[in-house]
Amino acid sequence: MDRTARRTENRYGNRPTMKDVAARAGVGLKTVSRVVNGEPGVTPDTERRVQEAIAALGFRRNDSARVLRKGRTASIGLVLEDLADPFYGPLSRAVEEVARAHGALLINGSSAEDPDREQELVLALCARRVDGLVVIPAGDDHRYLEPEIAAGVATVFVDRPAGRIDADVVLSDSFGGARDGVAHLIAGGHRRIGFIGDQPRIHTAAERLRGYRAAMEDAGIPVDERWMSLGVTDPERVRRAAEEMLKGQEPVTAIFAGNNRVTVTVVRVLAELDRRVALVGFDDIELGDLLQPGVTVVAQDAAQLGRTAAERLFRQLDGATLLPERIELPTRLIQRGSGELPPA
Amino acid sequence: MDRTARRTENRYGNRPTMKDVAARAGVGLKTVSRVVNGEPGVTPDTERRVQEAIAALGFRRNDSARVLRKGRTASIGLVLEDLADPFYGPLSRAVEEVARAHGALLINGSSAEDPDREQELVLALCARRVDGLVVIPAGDDHRYLEPEIAAGVATVFVDRPAGRIDADVVLSDSFGGARDGVAHLIAGGHRRIGFIGDQPRIHTAAERLRGYRAAMEDAGIPVDERWMSLGVTDPERVRRAAEEMLKGQEPVTAIFAGNNRVTVTVVRVLAELDRRVALVGFDDIELGDLLQPGVTVVAQDAAQLGRTAAERLFRQLDGATLLPERIELPTRLIQRGSGELPPA
DNA sequence: CTGAAAGCGCTTACAG
DNA sequence: CTGAAAGCGCTTACAG
Known part of the structure; x- marks a missing residue:
């Protein structure tokens, strides 16, 4: 391995990049990208050389970089009150399952029923550019979310409605x-x-x-x-x-x-x-x-609550132009x- | 609400960037960066102009881009068996609390006790370049993690030891x-x-x-x-x-x-x-x-299990060179x- | 089928 | 105190 003196003190701990793979395989960067992403238009022989270089170097695509370019992170945030409350277990799992079906990861956090902490967490998730948010709100004023929603962050509230903004909400009766x-x-x-x-x-x-x-x-x-x-x-x-x-x-x-x-x-x-x-x-x-x-x-x-909210979220993300709706599930x-x- | 024609087809939905803020405030990009990150060396007057531009534009730093440059994502992954199992509630919350104390977000996922799904999830988290992983393993062969660990991904196993690799583990007796x-x-x-x-x-x-x-x-x-x-x-x-x-x-x-x-x-x-x-x-x-x-x-x-694991993880991340250890908690x-x- | 150039939105390293 | 240039690791848009 000639990775030792490659970079000074390591970012991501000295990982090989597509550039490294390209150099080793003797091809262009874009060809590596094609192989990694399974895009068509690469001869079997070229593909094999690239695959070998990938294996030899232990290359793994950096999705952080990909995200920056593509504009979608394939992740959604779930903000709830307390990860340890049994009520949220089935709800979280349902959200996760829907997210998984859509190829998205779930970033999870607790507000501890504190409106400031809710806001801090939600904005941190927005700064990471999650594609969407499922929020069990602690606060009663969500105007802080308006710029985010305007910028395209899909948002669905669960269990309790949003405060002072018009947003989708899924709740029980x-x-x-x-x-x-x-x-x-x-x-x-x-x-x-x-x-x-x-x-x-x-x-x-x-x-x-x-x-x-x-x-x-x-x-x-x-x-x-x-x-x-x-x-x-x-x-x-x-x-x-x-x-x-x-x-x-x-x-x-x-x-x-x-x-x-x-x-x-x-x-x-x-x-x-x-x-x-x-x-x-x-x-x-x-x-x-x-x-x-x-x-x-x-x-x-609770599971149905989570599932309904997450499905609604992905419908927003799939580009459906939906008017904010209130969905109430029976008890x-x-x-x-x-x-x-x-x-x- | 004017949510109807809200999105065009834009990336991150047309958000303002530091470049936009700089243009509006009539300053350089780096000055905006200084203000946003609270770095010293900006006159009060300049700072005020930048803050005004930030407020007017509704700018929020894109942490995705920041992450790419800085090399650390300030996020950790938690892979467990089932988000809905009450055993994992307190464990998840404990991990979250430690992460929060270290300014990191928690990406959460279930393996459903399926080794393939565990691997898929773990590698997806690595591709997002989480700084570290807390894993309740489903599988018994974790050699697939070797390149990741070598590349600097901090890793701690909980509840069950890793298979065929030498890694930290925290478990009950x-x-x-x-x-x-x-x-x-x-x-x-x-x-x-x-x-x-x-x-x-x-x-x-x-x-x-x-x-x-x-x-x-x-x-x-x-x-x-x-x-x-x-x-x-x-x-x-x-x-x-x-x-x-x-x-x-x-x-x-x-x-x-x-x-x-x-x-x-x-x-x-x-x-x-x-x-x-x-x-x-x-x-x-x-x-x-x-x-x-x-x-x-x-x-x-369970909470102590999670807390111990997460603290160990952040000790790894803080650069301590630790030999893999097995920590066993009493019942x-x-x-x-x-x-x-x-x-x- | 293949690749060089530009760019995503930031930070780093440097120069003024 | 301030900012222009280069670069993080990818993808996009384009040209061969």
Whole structure:
């Protein structure tokens, strides 16, 4: 190998380039490019010489350079709240599968529910010139994305709509799902029903609360302010909220949990109780069917959410001129026991 | 919105470049570069003019071009088996956090436990010139990575070692963890203990089986071949395997489940049974403490696995000349009831 | 069938 | 303090 003194201190660690391959094979640069990209118009003999040089040098095309020239990076960005939240697992995988089918790589990052961090991450992805973005927004003002979208970055929001810009969004029917779940509890005879949800600035949390209120109102049940608690979903806060509604003279007899994180903690709190309290949770949870009682949930299809968003993204990229659309997926009530417990 | 005729057929959608900014501000290209990168040696007045031009044009630096020139992409690749598997959630997040602390983005992809797909993905990442790779390998021959590593791509394997190359690896003590878990069952009086694990070609599966055998041998218990079942971890296969060991004259009285996927299915099978069968699972599972009985597990720290690997990766990138190392993290037996059930 | 030249949008190395 | 030239490793547009 004569690669030692080739370049001074190495970029990309001294990798051979098409130029090196061309020199070794005794052909022009463009011929190497043709062979590497499988373009026609190279005689078998020339091709063989080039292939040999490629193998001997261990050449691998630098897609960074290719991207610069071609203008598309064949990569998309996925910004979500927390890579470790089980809700995003199937969603991420679905996005990845669609991306893969379109030959694109997935750049993944978490906003940690922080609008500034979301923006920082999104703009970093734009600076890398991802072809498109799938965003589960943390913030409520996405005007910072306008120049990017105008410049051609395909963008689809998932799970929550964009703020102050008009963009595609794919979401679950949070309002309807919560309303149905709460109506189910009411149908079971409950009147004092608690709602524990995420921070009210988060669209899904607000929508689910709205669904809760609608179901209560439909049934003519006045809502006590103490039955509703919105805030961060860490176990301590949720635990306090649940305990608060469960004590006193007139405790709630049922709880609607606003998402999977809340449900898990409420299940823990209820397990410690000496009386039975009904529970319906938004989002399905693993093993929820094997608890005693099984956890009744309003399930949403996270994979379908991701798939729909990613497919929409690639339709944008394929040049379809689409007007921004709002796609809402239905939820499904799964009865497993906890939501069918009668009032104490 | 005027998104209809938004794109012509342009590259990067007609974005302004540093050249455009320079022209508008009436300065040289290099001055724009200085301002954009916060380099010193620009008078306040010049800087202001450039900033105005940047704002007016909506300029955003193209990191693709920057990368080509600088030689480092400030991105790392993470290849795992399945983005949707809860085991990888905390691991991914830990890798992301370390990457973020080092100013790098994370490109994420699944191998679906297919060696060819792993290689394809890894090489695609190398073609994008990621600075480093964190790989949970699906295959057992990674010689294809040799030229990449020689060219300077930092590489750390996680959860399973690399095959046929000498590379850093961070893993949990699968052998010791499984041995301890099985020894715990034996200490509880069990002698007919089943082992259901992943495909034997997967390192962790083989190691855990070895741990099972070691514990049995230490206790002087001859192992019946029918007590061991290795294969894919889809629910159908695991269910059949469990049912097989649980029937007949001399059924197993306890099962050791080789990973979280297996545990979840075995829990389901045991829940349908009219007799109590003990269970210890490798990997912790959410809500495992709330089942009846609670699921005893050999827990590994997935986040720590990811964090350790990523930190090691960046130490490589920071130029430390490190010999390939094998870092093994301890596991922890968590008793919750299922592993303490006596033999029938 | 083949290749030299120009260019993608930046940074580097250098000169003023 | 400022900027023109060269170059990163490819592809595009063109000419032979």
